[in-house]
Amino acid sequence: DADLSGDFAKIMELAEKYTKMDVRTNADTPKDAAVARKFGAKGIGLCRTEHMFFEGDRIKAMREMILSKDEEGRREALKKLLPMQRQDFEGIFMAMDGFGVTIRLLDPPLHEFVPHQLATQKELAAEMGLSIEEVKLACDSLEEFNPMLGHRGCRLGCTYPEITEMQARAIIEAALDAKAKGAKVIPEIMVPLVGIVEELKMQAAIIHQTAEKVFSERNDQIEYKVGTMIEVPRAALTADKIAEVADFFSFGTNDLTQMTFGFSRDDAGKFLKIYQEKGILKNDPFAILDQQGVGQLVRMGTEKGRATKPKLKVGICGEHGGEPSSVKFCASLNMNYVSCSPYRVPIARVAAAQAAIED
Ligand code: PEP
Ligand code: MG
Numbered sequence: 100d101a102d103l104s105g106d107f108a109k110i111m112e113l114a115e116k117y118t119k120m121d122v123r124t125n126a127d128t129p130k131d132a133a134v135a136r137k138f139g140a141k142g143i144g145l146c147r148t149e150h151m152f153f154e155g156d157r158i159k160a161m162r163e164m165i166l167s168k169d170e171e172g173r174r175e176a177l178k179k180l181l182p183m184q185r186q187d188f189e190g191i192f193m194a195m196d197g198f199g200v201t202i203r204l205l206d207p208p209l210h211e212f213v214p215h216q217l218a219t220q221k222e223l224a225a226e227m228g229l230s231i232e233e234v235k236l237a238c239d240s241l242e243e244f245n246p247m248l249g250h251r252g253c254r255l256g257c258t259y260p261e262i263t264e265m266q267a268r269a270i271i272e273a274a275l276d277a278k279a280k281g282a283k284v285i286p287e288i289m290v291p292l293v294g295i296v297e298e299l300k301m302q303a304a305i306i307h308q309t310a311e312k313v314f315s316e317r318n319d320q321i322e323y324k325v326g327t328m329i330e331v332p333r334a335a336l337t338a339d340k341i342a343e344v345a346d347f348f349s350f351g352t353n354d355l356t357q358m359t360f361g362f363s364r365d366d367a368g369k370f371l372k373i374y375q376e377k378g379i380l381k382n383d384p385f386a387i388l389d390q391q392g393v394g395q396l397v398r399m400g401t402e403k404g405r406a407t408k409p410k411l412k413v414g415i416c417g418e419h420g421g422e423p424s425s426v427k428f429c430a431s432l433n434m435n436y437v438s439c440s441p442y443r444v445p446i447a448r449v450a451a452a453q454a455a456i457e458d
Pocket of ligand 1: 145147206330350351352353354355416417418
């Protein structure tokens with residue numbers, strides 16, 4: 100309900116006039132996408148699909164998939180999730196009519212989706228016709244000591260390719276549906292947590308095969324892109340190889356900060372304040388991009404990627420994409436876009452314009 104006229108509109112108009120870099124948004128729902136459009140976002144730089152698995156019946160199907168004993172069981176459960184995902188994506192494509200939409204494949208570790216309380220585990224056991232011991236054992240076996248460094252991101256897609264297949268199908272089918280309704284859509288499918296080029300090769304092959312299948316079933320086609328997050332230091336170090344397989348790069352600076360410093364995203368808050376008080380660190384590196392360390396990996400990844408593909412589209416979708424000094428750093432690397440949460444879009448647009456003017 101904010102008033103977007105007057106001085107605000109004037110500043111946004113000036114930002115538009117001078118900026119050389121687009122600002123996209125991180126959005127998972129058509130509502131967020133619509134808010135960001137009002138603020139002038141030029142597309143979605145990160146749609147985190149895992150958020151779509153928690154609501155209503157979806158979490159049930161997701162749990163069924165995770166606890167299935169074999170691939171056939173997982174495929175049956177994934178069939179239930181397919182129409183829901185398709186509908187979500189279509190809504191987002193329609194809201195972003197004509198602008199780029201980057202959809203990221205499933206990222207978090209699977210234990211985040213299963214119940215940890217005995218009462219809920221009992222309910223699930225009854226629903227699935229399993230014993231409580233079986234369900235408890237299956238849930239416990241998903242526990243990890245370091246889940247953020249564990250079985251997540253493309254590691255899930257590599258071990259359970261049927262998940263990637265379902266999500267790729269939902270994205271391509273939704274894009275064809277949106278196209279039939281008159282929207283202009285070029286979906287960008289993004290693979291998370293790649294550190295080894297073979298991971299991306301394997302995921303890209305599944306996506307391309309699935310797209311071809313859908314095109315022949317529907318007797319229709321669309322253009323689409325397959326790219327990757329650069330958020331593991333090894334991906335930045337080997338970006339020349341990764342660019343051979345990727346249509347675009349998006350720096351996930353939340354994970355890249357975690358892995359470059361070796362600071363846990365979940366726990367570092369406990370001592371980072373003291374580090375700042377003692378002058379060891381000037382800023383919280385999760386809030387403001389560390390230009391000396393993490394930033395050098397971002398620079399290296401961008402340069403190596405573009406050495407392989409001079410026109411490689413490069414953006415950033417970590418929290419830093421909405422923080423002014425980090426946005427300016429991204430502009431200095433000639434990134435195509437930064438992506439941030441909807442309410443940070445205006446400030447990012449101003450920072451991008453200031454960077455262009457200072458340049
Ligand atoms: C990141 O790691 O910077 C990122 C955008 O992904 P997520 O925060 O979902 O891990
Ligand atoms: Mg990440």
